Amino acid sequence: MLGKLDEITARVRQRSQEYRLKLQVCCGAGCLSSGAGELLEELKRAVAAQGLEGEVGVVPTGCMGPCNQGPLVRVSPDDTMYEKVVAGEAAGLVECHCGRGEEVRAKLLFSGGEGPVCERASEHPFFRLQRRVALENCGVINPESLEDYIAAGGYRALYHALTGMSREEVIAEIKQSGLRGRGGAGYPTGLKWETVYKHVSAEKYVICNGDEGDPGAFMDRGILEGDPHRVLEGMAIAAYAVGARKGYLYVRAEYPLAIKRFELAIKNARAQHLLGSQVLGTEFQFEVEIRVGAGAFVCGEETALIASIEGRRGQPQPRPPYPAERGLWGKPTLINNVETFANIVPILIQGGEWYASIGTPKSAGTKAFALAGKINNTGLIEVPMGTTLRQIIFDIGGGVPDGKRFKAAQTGGPSGGCIPEEHLDVPVDFESVVKLGSIMGSGGLIVMDESSSMVDVARFFMEFCMDESCGKCVPCRVGTKQMYDLLHRICEGRGTESDLALLEELAPMVKETSLCGLGMTAPNPLLSTLRYFREEYLALIPRRAEGASVGPSAHQP
Amino acid sequence: MARQYEMIMRHSRNSSGTAEPPRTDTRYKRIAAAMQKHQCRPDALIEILHKVQDAFGYLPMEAVRFVAREMRVPPSRVYGVATFYHFFSLKPKGKHNCVICTGTACHVRGAQAIVNEIQQQLGLRPGQTTADGKLGVQIARCIGCCGLAPAVVLDDQVLAKVKPGEMVETLRARVGGAR
Numbered sequence: 001m002l003g004k005l006d007e008i009t010a011r012v013r014q015r016s017q018e019y020r021l022k023l024q025v026c027c028g029a030g031c032l033s034s035g036a037g038e039l040l041e042e043l044k045r046a047v048a049a050q051g052l053e054g055e056v057g058v059v060p061t062g063c064m065g066p067c068n069q070g071p072l073v074r075v076s077p078d079d080t081m082y083e084k085v086v087a088g089e090a091a092g093l094v095e096c097h098c099g100r101g102e103e104v105r106a107k108l109l110f111s112g113g114e115g116p117v118c119e120r121a122s123e124h125p126f127f128r129l130q131r132r133v134a135l136e137n138c139g140v141i142n143p144e145s146l147e148d149y150i151a152a153g154g155y156r157a158l159y160h161a162l163t164g165m166s167r168e169e170v171i172a173e174i175k176q177s178g179l180r181g182r183g184g185a186g187y188p189t190g191l192k193w194e195t196v197y198k199h200v201s202a203e204k205y206v207i208c209n210g211d212e213g214d215p216g217a218f219m220d221r222g223i224l225e226g227d228p229h230r231v232l233e234g235m236a237i238a239a240y241a242v243g244a245r246k247g248y249l250y251v252r253a254e255y256p257l258a259i260k261r262f263e264l265a266i267k268n269a270r271a272q273h274l275l276g277s278q279v280l281g282t283e284f285q286f287e288v289e290i291r292v293g294a295g296a297f298v299c300g301e302e303t304a305l306i307a308s309i310e311g312r313r314g315q316p317q318p319r320p321p322y323p324a325e326r327g328l329w330g331k332p333t334l335i336n337n338v339e340t341f342a343n344i345v346p347i348l349i350q351g352g353e354w355y356a357s358i359g360t361p362k363s364a365g366t367k368a369f370a371l372a373g374k375i376n377n378t379g380l381i382e383v384p385m386g387t388t389l390r391q392i393i394f395d396i397g398g399g400v401p402d403g404k405r406f407k408a409a410q411t412g413g414p415s416g417g418c419i420p421e422e423h424l425d426v427p428v429d430f431e432s433v434v435k436l437g438s439i440m441g442s443g444g445l446i447v448m449d450e451s452s453s454m455v456d457v458a459r460f461f462m463e464f465c466m467d468e469s470c471g472k473c474v475p476c477r478v479g480t481k482q483m484y485d486l487l488h489r490i491c492e493g494r495g496t497e498s499d500l501a502l503l504e505e506l507a508p509m510v511k512e513t514s515l516c517g518l519g520m521t522a523p524n525p526l527l528s529t530l531r532y533f534r535e536e537y538l539a540l541i542p543r544r545a546e547g548a549s550v551g552p553s554a555h556q557p
Numbered sequence: 558m559a560r561q562y563e564m565i566m567r568h569s570r571n572s573s574g575t576a577e578p579p580r581t582d583t584r585y586k587r588i589a590a591a592m593q594k595h596q597c598r599p600d601a602l603i604e605i606l607h608k609v610q611d612a613f614g615y616l617p618m619e620a621v622r623f624v625a626r627e628m629r630v631p632p633s634r635v636y637g638v639a640t641f642y643h644f645f646s647l648k649p650k651g652k653h654n655c656v657i658c659t660g661t662a663c664h665v666r667g668a669q670a671i672v673n674e675i676q677q678q679l680g681l682r683p684g685q686t687t688a689d690g691k692l693g694v695q696i697a698r699c700i701g702c703c704g705l706a707p708a709v710v711l712d713d714q715v716l717a718k719v720k721p722g723e724m725v726e727t728l729r730a731r732v733g734g735a736r
Contacts, residue, residue: 030704033715067704068718215660215699253607253644254700294603294642297698311602312634313641372662372703379704410661444703446661460664464698470641 001273001281002159005150012151019057021098023047024074026139028063028225029218029257030379031070035086036060039071042090047098049091056098062226064139066126067379069109074121074139081109081121113376115398125395126377131358133366134182134342135382138226143261146268149229155274157348158233161240162282165348170241171197174344176352178364183209183300183337184412184441185517186363186430192334195324196242199332204244206235207328207335209305210251210258213297214413215464217444219368220338222380224251224258227342228265232288234341236279237348239286242334247288250305253295262290297414297468301516302327302335304470315470316516337442339368359385363429371397373446374404383428390424393447404449408532412441414461414468415521417528418454437528439521453550454533455540458526459487465522476519479510483526493549495541504530584612585623597628602638606645615646643698651686651693653731655711655724660699662706667721671707672696674721679728691732 016022025031025040043058064072069083075097085093085107096104105111109118110126118124132138141148149155161170175190196204208231212220223231235247251259266288269275277285291309298304299314306328308314327333343365347355356364363385369392372378376398383392389409393399400406408418417438419426426432433440448457466480486503489495507523514520530537540549591608595601605628609620616639625632639645655675659668675694676682686693702708705717709724711731716724 029715030702030717033702033705033708033717067702070704212701213698215664216662216703217699218701218703221701252701254697292604292607293644294607295644295698296642308603309600311598311600311604311638313637370703372706373665378662378706413661444661446665446703448665452665457661457665460661468698 005155008147009151012147020055022057022059022076024059024061024076026064026070026072027060028222030067031072034070036071038087039085039090042087043094046091046094050094050099052098059142061140062138062143063222063380065379065381066109066377079120079122081118082107083109113398115376129391129396130381131366131384132382133346134223134339134368137230138222143226143228144264146229146272154229155233157345158236159280161237161348162280162284167197167241170237173348173352177347177355179343179347179355180363180430181337182339184439189336189340192324193238193241196332196334199325201332203331204242205328205331205333206239206244206247207333208235208249208338208341209335210249210338211293211300211305212252212442213300214442214444216372216413216446217442218370219380219443221255221258223338223342225261228262230345231338231341232265232269234344235288236286237344238334240284245285247286248291248309249288250291250293250309252293259290259292298470298518301518315472318515360427360429362431367443369443369445371445374400374449375447376401385429386427388425388427389419400447400449404451407450407452408448408454410446410448412439413444414464415439415524416441417524418457418532420532437531454529454536455491456550458529459491461525462487465518469518473515473519475510475513479506480522482506490537490540491550493540493542497541500537587612592627599628599630602628602630606639610645615649652691653712654693654695655709655728656695656697658700658708659696660703662703663708666706668707670721671719671724674725678725692728
């Protein structure tokens, strides 16, 4: 079976060697919505029309990163990237770059922005300061081609695990890597695997949590759309290690492209015996099914997610028992996030020790972040743990646009908090971010400038939690509503100081008494903005400033 | 909502089959085929409701009853699931649908202004549909296109960096063009 993988690799490599140049077109969701699909076709036509078919290849890829500059085109091996290329410009680009060998200066990446122009893609700070492990293939290979994935080294880790490693050895490697759950909680992945492995049961399940519900987060979407086989292979390795034969990907209905590409990945992998019975010619069998969510933020919580897979309302259960002990249909179940699974393959190939050498001692490896909000370079990035927020926002992200002043970075979505300017030099790892009153979360990072009202941000998230509360436990159902009402009153300039005091009394109570993570973290945005931007709250209270308000709210409760 | 619930309950009590859905309707055939594929296992309920919504654009009561009966799931549970998840709608949507993303990135980049402009110019609040059923306006929590904020999904097409005025013009053109 290894021979077959090598054969495919040789074939793909040979084909790509025939090309002098490769035009990679980003076909992530962002670029597609800006017209990457037509661009791809137009580039192919232009290459054919100019008689360059034999020497120039045109291939679609997953997300390359700088989403607001799309549609993006990378020319390899020239290391040149072009931004905002519309279909009408395809012929000119092919003629100029591929035909005459001249760069199209005006279209170079970031040439329309405030920061440095991207002359050589790998030298620009946006890419130079990143370290891509989970996103290694994302934006490089064609996500719809299993052969491309195999040529990039795919399914070797699974083969290696199935034929050369015992289940204990796989788990030991993951433990040694220090990998922690990338969904936000940061639980050590190796320990979780070991717990499921140790529970004796004829049936066990592996679930990949792709219910990326945090508004402002799109890392998992990028991975699922850009490199679905990487996730599938990670799930298969996990299934082998813990002794499961069935896996589920739970993914949001809002991500149709991710669903489509993952379905295709499953189909292609089955056809090549990389899934199904006798995977890669061994005794191991593994099947994967996709379950599409239906729009409930709480389903990111593992017990609610399990309820949803079972076809019920997504309401959480008290833990323990943890899913590792009693999960899907009462059987031991391993649940990891998409990004966690995407990190498994490189760990097995390069070793746990290698992975542990990246990042900080307690938070090993890299983390993907979705940059959004008031930031010049929005998009998908991956950096070693311990990179400072300042580096992420100002060096990679290119700072705040329109000459405005940075105010706060929001991490962790509705469960996180806002980090103000004075803490920008804190290294980003699980513990440090918690100390600042926020959480690392799944990786959404939203930048706010001086024009954003932090009280409005707190109300925005409280409204989100109120709406998304499943209604099972009282502290969350009633508490979020009460806190929202108080925040709304303050925002409208009708608040009093006793409202503030009430908020400060309610928040810790909801935190301590709620059943699941949603309620336990719902007060975080409120508490962190109160901690760092109390003045803004006070300024809205009439006694201090007559008639100030931040306007109506987006949703009519 | 309560009335709809009553309707299902009433049907389940005397399910002698008077309200059989038209067997000739290919949409029901597609739904039945999907249920077959899952062997009518109750855990596939959400998958099946997705199929129903794909077929009809929303969850018509008749189809909800059909699913409950065929899958042998209590109608109350189907109703519970259908109303728990935001993605499912028991009301028909517009012929054209405009979903304004109000995720964090879109929020700080001005999604509210789009909602306001549509409300002022077209008189449509989120969740409402025009009387002629041509245009529905909804809001989404986050569509994951944060790099393009503020984003709007118009008839399954993502529009990036939307400006309120232009959005209203686009909607007018879309509805006008459908005439």
